[in-house]
Amino acid sequence: MRMRPTLSWTPTEDLPPGTTDLEPVTEVLSAGGVLILSGAGLSTESGIPDYRGEDGSLNRHTPMTYQDFTADPRARRRYWARSHLGWRTFGRARPNAGHRAVAAFGRHGLLTGVITQNVDGLHQAAGSDGVVELHGSLDRVVCLSCGTSSPRRDLARRLEEANPGFEPVAAGINPDGDADLTDAQVGDFRVVPCSVCDGILKPDVVFFGEAVPPRRVEHCRELVREAASLLVLGSSLTVMSGLRFVRQAAQEAKPVLIVNRDPTRGDRHARTRVALPLGSALTTVTERLGIPVDGRPTAPGES
Template sequence: MNVGLTLRAAKGCWRVNLSQQCAHGSIGLFVPPSPPVDPEKVKELQRFVSLSKKLLVMTGAGVSTESGIPDYRSEKVGLYARTDRRPIQHRDFVQRAPVRQRYWARNFVGWPRFSSHQPNPAHWALSSWERLGKLYWLVTQNVDALHTKAGSQRLTELHGCMHRVLCLACGEQTPRGVLQERFEALNPTWRAEAHGLAPDGDVFLTEEQVQSFRVPPCARCGGPLKPDVVFFGDTVNPDKVDFVHRRVKEADSLLVVGSSLQVFVGHPLWEPLRGSRLAVSSCISYLCRLLLRQVYSGYRFILTAREKKLPIAILNIGPTRSDHLACLKLDSRCGELLPLIDPQ
């Protein structure tokens, strides 16, 4: 699964050259194997959707893998399975300029491809459900803007969106494409070769490649810039969480699409405790804060739906944290199954 990219400047124009494997085969590279669609399961999902009047759908990375965007957790094909690399940590990004430099260099190389990804049949199906009045609200954990590209409007991007950039000092928000132009102007002779795509729009570079990359500050106040997404170890905006809980309580059913709903146990966020001499109470306090931060991967919304006695269906290849709470579980490709459902 080696995917090669080369970035170079030629006559003032930046180009990303993708290997043939990446350009033509990446859509299937990051989707785990699944059994053929079971006609009986299709009928069950059709019945579930038909009975819903105010359906809330929550999507995860399993929707976007069919558009060629890798995820973290998928068996054999996710980032954790393919490499020993782990996602960037919020605290490291905020506190360390070299970490921001490395991140933005990687993101600069990966951005042309990441931003060019297009919706797949699952995104288009959910958008059509909204237009037809079946889908009451859509909550996505993805940061790729593919639901927006497909036309979804009744949408909450729980973890933000990579297509926006935020200043950590003044809060100014700008389009990511504008920042790409500033990167190009600051780094006219910078070159890099990368191998491997990561889930959040970046690629893998060596430390030597990164050292000469220049990162512009906020054009308004000079502060550091960050993509408008929730990095690991950060918290989702409480107002946004409350908003989604209200939408769940207003719904009459909940469909999970392409999400394992897992807490990231074993993630580098646990590293501060490794070899630590902290008191037991301090360790417990840290772990509680960690779980509260990570639990909003979506599981808490499932619990809210359960409390309201809403029927829950899950479409995801592989097990999820909430399978025991669902009245229907399907192991199929999202883009293969959702277009088969008539929302009317």
């Protein structure tokens, strides 16, 4: 029997309580050398929901696993129908105050890097450079047979042509870009193959049950080694893909600070967890540091 990956986490130990004191975050950033690790909670103010928490999408939705996607043509049809609709919402999303604050920290030389668990491209749209997309990005598509990578907008055009009039109303959109549709709404949605070899196309993201590429993991570990501190923004740290970097920083005696509304799996490794909305919290920090938040928000991929 194939086991599904762990998708939720409930605190089972006494964890340090959250605080509203932003001074430790301000102090760490003012010293520079900060590595950012961001999660879905940073993008909720852009209209992209979180997986976890009281209103998280996991309460109604189980994300597609790599095993199901590769093994079952019906699962792929459901996924691409739902993802095709969800992509329209992602394409309209704009960076919020939290993304713009992170970009401002980078412009002022306070960061050594940004690692994001998000697949929405909003850090880059806000102006952050050198972002490591731990779980990939929805704006790229890869062929599982020949390895060809292509822009998501090209696939979206092909799917539009193959499915004229496909305009169902989704019950919700999830952080992986998957819209909530019934089987009846999916209907006989047509999936298109790779334009090079007719192979199976997959979004260039790490599905649940799929491993993050080892070279990417090692690059992130090197970023942790080079940083003076780690600042976690909007991640519950439920899955090991992000938690391992928190554990590494703690083992290397580097300060770990977390800004997240709810308790996280990394709280026991952290100096503090600030339980405030990210946009307003990070804006307050920029003001305390005297850093202007410049630039206009742009859409992912917009130049």
